[in-house]
Amino acid sequence: MSIMEYNGGSVIAMVGKDCVAIASDLRLGVQSLSISSNFQKIFPVTDRIYVGLPGLASDVTTLHEQFRYRVNMYTIKEEREIEPQTFAQMVSSTLYERRFGPYFIEPVIAGMQRTPSGSYEPFIAATDLIGCLNFAKDFVVAGTASSELFGAAEGLWEPDLEAEDLFETISQTLLNAVDRDTFSGWGAVVHVMTKDKVITRTLKGRMD
Amino acid sequence: MARRYDSRTTIFSPEGRLYQIEYAMEAISHAGTVLGVLAKDGIVLAAEKKVTGKLLDLSSVKEGGYGGSGEKIFLLNSNVVAGVAGITADANSLVNFARQAAQRHLYLYNEDIPVELLAQRLCDMKQGYTQYGGLRPFGVSLLYAGYDPHYNFQLYHSDPSGNYSGWKATCIGANNGTATSLLKQEYKDDITIEEAIKLVLSVMSKTMDSTTLGSEKLEFATLTLDPTTKKPKAKIYRPSEVDELLQEQGLAKKEEDDKSA
Amino acid sequence: MECSFAITGKGYVIVAADTTAAHSIIKVKLDEDKIKTLSPHLLMAYSGEPGDTVQFAEYIERNIRLYQIRNTYPLRPSSAASWIRRALADSLRSRKPYSVNLLLGGYDTSTYTPHLYWIDYLGTLTEVPFGAHGYGSYFALSLLDRYHDPEASLEEGLATLKRCIDEVSKRLLVAPGRYKVKVVDKDGVREVEI
Numbered sequence: 228m229s230i231m232e233y234n235g236g237s238v239i240a241m242v243g244k245d246c247v248a249i250a251s252d253l254r255l256g257v258q259s260l261s262i263s264s265n266f267q268k269i270f271p272v273t274d275r276i277y278v279g280l281p282g283l284a285s286d287v288t289t290l291h292e293q294f295r296y297r298v299n300m301y302t303i304k305e306e307r308e309i310e311p312q313t314f315a316q317m318v319s320s321t322l323y324e325r326r327f328g329p330y331f332i333e334p335v336i337a338g339m340q341r342t343p344s345g346s347y348e349p350f351i352a353a354t355d356l357i358g359c360l361n362f363a364k365d366f367v368v369a370g371t372a373s374s375e376l377f378g379a380a381e382g383l384w385e386p387d388l389e390a391e392d393l394f395e396t397i398s399q400t401l402l403n404a405v406d407r408d409t410f411s412g413w414g415a416v417v418h419v420m421t422k423d424k425v426i427t428r429t430l431k432g433r434m435d
Numbered sequence: 436m437a438r439r440y441d442s443r444t445t446i447f448s449p450e451g452r453l454y455q456i457e458y459a460m461e462a463i464s465h466a467g468t469v470l471g472v473l474a475k476d477g478i479v480l481a482a483e484k485k486v487t488g489k490l491l492d493l494s495s496v497k498e499g500g501y502g503g504s505g506e507k508i509f510l511l512n513s514n515v516v517a518g519v520a521g522i523t524a525d526a527n528s529l530v531n532f533a534r535q536a537a538q539r540h541l542y543l544y545n546e547d548i549p550v551e552l553l554a555q556r557l558c559d560m561k562q563g564y565t566q567y568g569g570l571r572p573f574g575v576s577l578l579y580a581g582y583d584p585h586y587n588f589q590l591y592h593s594d595p596s597g598n599y600s601g602w603k604a605t606c607i608g609a610n611n612g613t614a615t616s617l618l619k620q621e622y623k624d625d626i627t628i629e630e631a632i633k634l635v636l637s638v639m640s641k642t643m644d645s646t647t648l649g650s651e652k653l654e655f656a657t658l659t660l661d662p663t664t665k666k667p668k669a670k671i672y673r674p675s676e677v678d679e680l681l682q683e684q685g686l687a688k689k690e691e692d693d694k695s696a
Numbered sequence: 697m698e699c700s701f702a703i704t705g706k707g708y709v710i711v712a713a714d715t716t717a718a719h720s721i722i723k724v725k726l727d728e729d730k731i732k733t734l735s736p737h738l739l740m741a742y743s744g745e746p747g748d749t750v751q752f753a754e755y756i757e758r759n760i761r762l763y764q765i766r767n768t769y770p771l772r773p774s775s776a777a778s779w780i781r782r783a784l785a786d787s788l789r790s791r792k793p794y795s796v797n798l799l800l801g802g803y804d805t806s807t808y809t810p811h812l813y814w815i816d817y818l819g820t821l822t823e824v825p826f827g828a829h830g831y832g833s834y835f836a837l838s839l840l841d842r843y844h845d846p847e848a849s850l851e852e853g854l855a856t857l858k859r860c861i862d863e864v865s866k867r868l869l870v871a872p873g874r875y876k877v878k879v880v881d882k883d884g885v886r887e888v889e890i
Binding site for chain 3: 233234255260261262263265266283285292328
Binding site for chain 3: 543544545546549551552584585
């Protein structure tokens, strides 16, 4: 039994044309016993950043609270909101601080990054449980259904999807991947972000 | 001889007084006025700015940050705004401490800090400087306007000695006596936020040195509940918004005054 | 073996825990109260390693009480749950972690809503409409998936709880014999007989 698979759960993020999407399932279990069908693993960081934290449920809460604290202190000191790129480094260093007794979480970050010209471009990143960053241009996956998600995303994703098409792509990818994983499922939540707004939808999926 | 009991902040005089604390409070009564009024559906804070002049660089207050020009009114947490009177440098350090205390509470209990608890946290620190030797006390009084689910909207005042108290309407800084008596006359229970804004601006216009109000002399903030989320929403007015508000209330200065400013 | 259940209903939370204290395979006590009243509107059922359970529960009880004395009002259920979770999460990465599982039922007097939190020894926290710990959870959770109604009256809620207890008694080889049942609602905490 692996600690990473103890509670179950998966997260995926995808890049579209001037938009990004991040989605996760809603299950919390203890091995094969399901406890909750409304366990959020994705959290808003600012108006333009979301972070997904699949892994050990205890550390999901611990890290969410710790990131919220650090981001708020950053906002107070800098008098501006944190950028996705900067937040990704914060995630990485927070995890690496525990290099020899890690948090059992593999975070996924999605956001709209401000460019020097003042426009916004999509940003996604993921790290392993000790904070090794992976900046991807297409999609990133993590959690107990990560291999299924890789397969589904590889087949369904294409470049320059508009927000509505990206929503459909990420939803289908996630729902079909978690159906093949015992530890993920029980509904899903999807956030699609453009430069000025976020659309959040809760999906039902197979509730078994 | 008179200085014998002044040299240290923590020595009682023969009459049982702490002179340094009293001097700190005296300093505050010369500082810019800060006024707070509690309404049934929100709180209003207004403050008189002392550091003005056309050479002052205010380019940083036009956008970004929390709004306001950052001299008198600060956002301590998403549910608390504070107005400060006294030594601005001391105030900055207290504001920083308050923000950290609020974040620590959020981290420990996963809730916004109750307003009175935040006032207590600051007062614990302020009181410390009246008892432990070697350092001078904070020369700052604060008004805290906040919301929490325990007692809804609340207005507190704290002084350099570490005393704090809750109010329906109160005032600190220069002319606080005049302002307080005006508030006493005009304040009614069950006042609405709109009436409170009117009251605050009329009292401010009467107590401030200058005859006309303008954004270069005034900071303004409100705390209300967001109608959809039911969460507290602090609004610290930007200079342009202050002028707009004054225009609405008919208290704005006339065009020709601009040239003399 | 140890079993605890809790369910929410219209304006209340019911918390039930078995009353056996065991030493390996021997029952040493049959009327142990494993539900602590943390504050006027907060109940906590605890189970797990004997020794750890009582130590931890008393530590929590006294800290919650201290907060109430210092601030005149008690912590709200959601804040208490977060604080307790942190205590367990910090303990998990200490030299000797507490092995304690909790069900925290409370009534929030500022929003007039009942809340139930499922917490385990790892520091996992989630708000649930119903929850259970121990071997009984394998029977109770599937039963409650079918019969739980968040709008049920207290009588209906107690009847649903009785169903869970009866099912566990019928099917579980090591089922406990007796349970203590407590309710928390707008009027506070009270014990009920079933």
